[in-house]
Amino acid sequence: xxxxxxxxxxxxxxxxxxxxxxxxxxxxxxxxxxxxxxxxxxxxxxxxxxxxxxxxxxxxxxxxxxxxxxxxxxxxxxxxxxxxxxxxxxxxxxxxxxxxxxxxxxxxxxxxxx
Amino acid sequence: xxxxxxxxxxxxxxxxxxxxxxxxxxxxxxxxxxxxxxxxxxxxxxxxxxxxxxxxxxxxxxxxxxxxxxxxxxxxxxxxxxxxxxxxxxxxxxxxxxxxxxxxxxxxxxxx
Numbered sequence: 001x002x003x004x005x006x007x008x009x010x011x012x013x014x015x016x017x018x019x020x021x022x023x024x025x026x027x028x029x030x031x032x033x034x035x036x037x038x039x040x041x042x043x044x045x046x047x048x049x050x051x052x053x054x055x056x057x058x059x060x061x062x063x064x065x066x067x068x069x070x071x072x073x074x075x076x077x078x079x080x081x082x083x084x085x086x087x088x089x090x091x092x093x094x095x096x097x098x099x100x101x102x103x104x105x106x107x108x109x110x111x112x113x114x
Numbered sequence: 115x116x117x118x119x120x121x122x123x124x125x126x127x128x129x130x131x132x133x134x135x136x137x138x139x140x141x142x143x144x145x146x147x148x149x150x151x152x153x154x155x156x157x158x159x160x161x162x163x164x165x166x167x168x169x170x171x172x173x174x175x176x177x178x179x180x181x182x183x184x185x186x187x188x189x190x191x192x193x194x195x196x197x198x199x200x201x202x203x204x205x206x207x208x209x210x211x212x213x214x215x216x217x218x219x220x221x222x223x224x225x226x
Contacts, residue, residue: 004156032213043118043204044157044217051213089156093213100213101147101170102206104156 002027006090006105013080013112021075021108023064023090031092033057033066033073034102038087047075047088080112116141118207118218126224127195135190135221137205145210146188148180151202151220163188164210192223200225 007022025033032051036044048057053068062077073090090105119138127133139146145164149157159172163182177193186207192199202222206215 036217043120043219044206046214046216049214091156093215100208100211100215101159101162101172102149102157102215103159106156107154 002031002092002094002103004090004092004103004105006108009107010109010111013110015082015112015114016079017112019075019077019080019084019110021088021090021110023073023075023105025071025073025090025092027071027092027094029094031094033064034091034093035062035064035073035075036089036091036104038089038107040086044089080110082112082114085110085112118205118216120203120205120218120221122221123219124222124224126226128226129195129197131195131225132191132193133195133223135192135203135205135223137188137190137207137218139186139188139205139207140216143207143209143216144186145208145212146182146186147206147208147215148188148190149204149206150174150199151204152198153201157204160190195225197225199223 003026034049035047048059050057050066056065087107147162148160151157162170166182181189202220205218208215
């Protein structure tokens with residue numbers, strides 16, 4: 001079945017540091033890939049997405065490129081802020097029967113210190 | 115545009131009881147999915163509803179059941195609660211065929 005493997009956390013960075021969170025996936029079809037963010041006590045918010053190979057998703061300074069050859073979708077940001085502290089989930093969406101379900105990684109806790 | 119809403123926010127039940135969680139989908143969205151997120155884990159797909167029918171299910175036992183209503187809102191019912199059912203339950207809505215799902219804030223269920 002489909003699966004997503006994320007870099008283990010927690011990750012602690014100083015403000016303005018460079019961020020990379022690794023994500024690799026296994027899927028039988030041609031999935032769409034997503035990064036979701038979860039702030040304390042809240043649900044999931046879509047951060048960015050990519051629907052086919054070599055697509056780059058970007059939002060709020062975050063970027064990720066769909067790499068089919070390495071089955072990866074690593075999240076990057078050039079300069080993190082304290083407000084970026086949250087849990088980040090990599091996910092894929094594939095068609096299972098007639099349902100499009102999301103398969104998530106285990107999440108990476110990011111803490112940014114001032 | 116109203117986003118996905120869920121009720122209640124928190125719930126405490128005892129083992130063996132039954133619980134019903136509710137979800138209102140985002141305006142115009144006709145598909146609802148439910149996920150279980152255990153503490154420190156990623157969400158796990160429970161099932162999806164479209165046109166008031168279940169059209170996909172994850173690896174959850176039959177005591178997890180659901181409904182979708184004509185206005186696209188949905189319920190998740192869990193019978194014979196177990197301690198391991200303690201989790202955050204997330205509802206997500208989408209348009210049929212879309213790969214983008216929009217999540218509600220979740221219901222925190224604690225089973226004692």
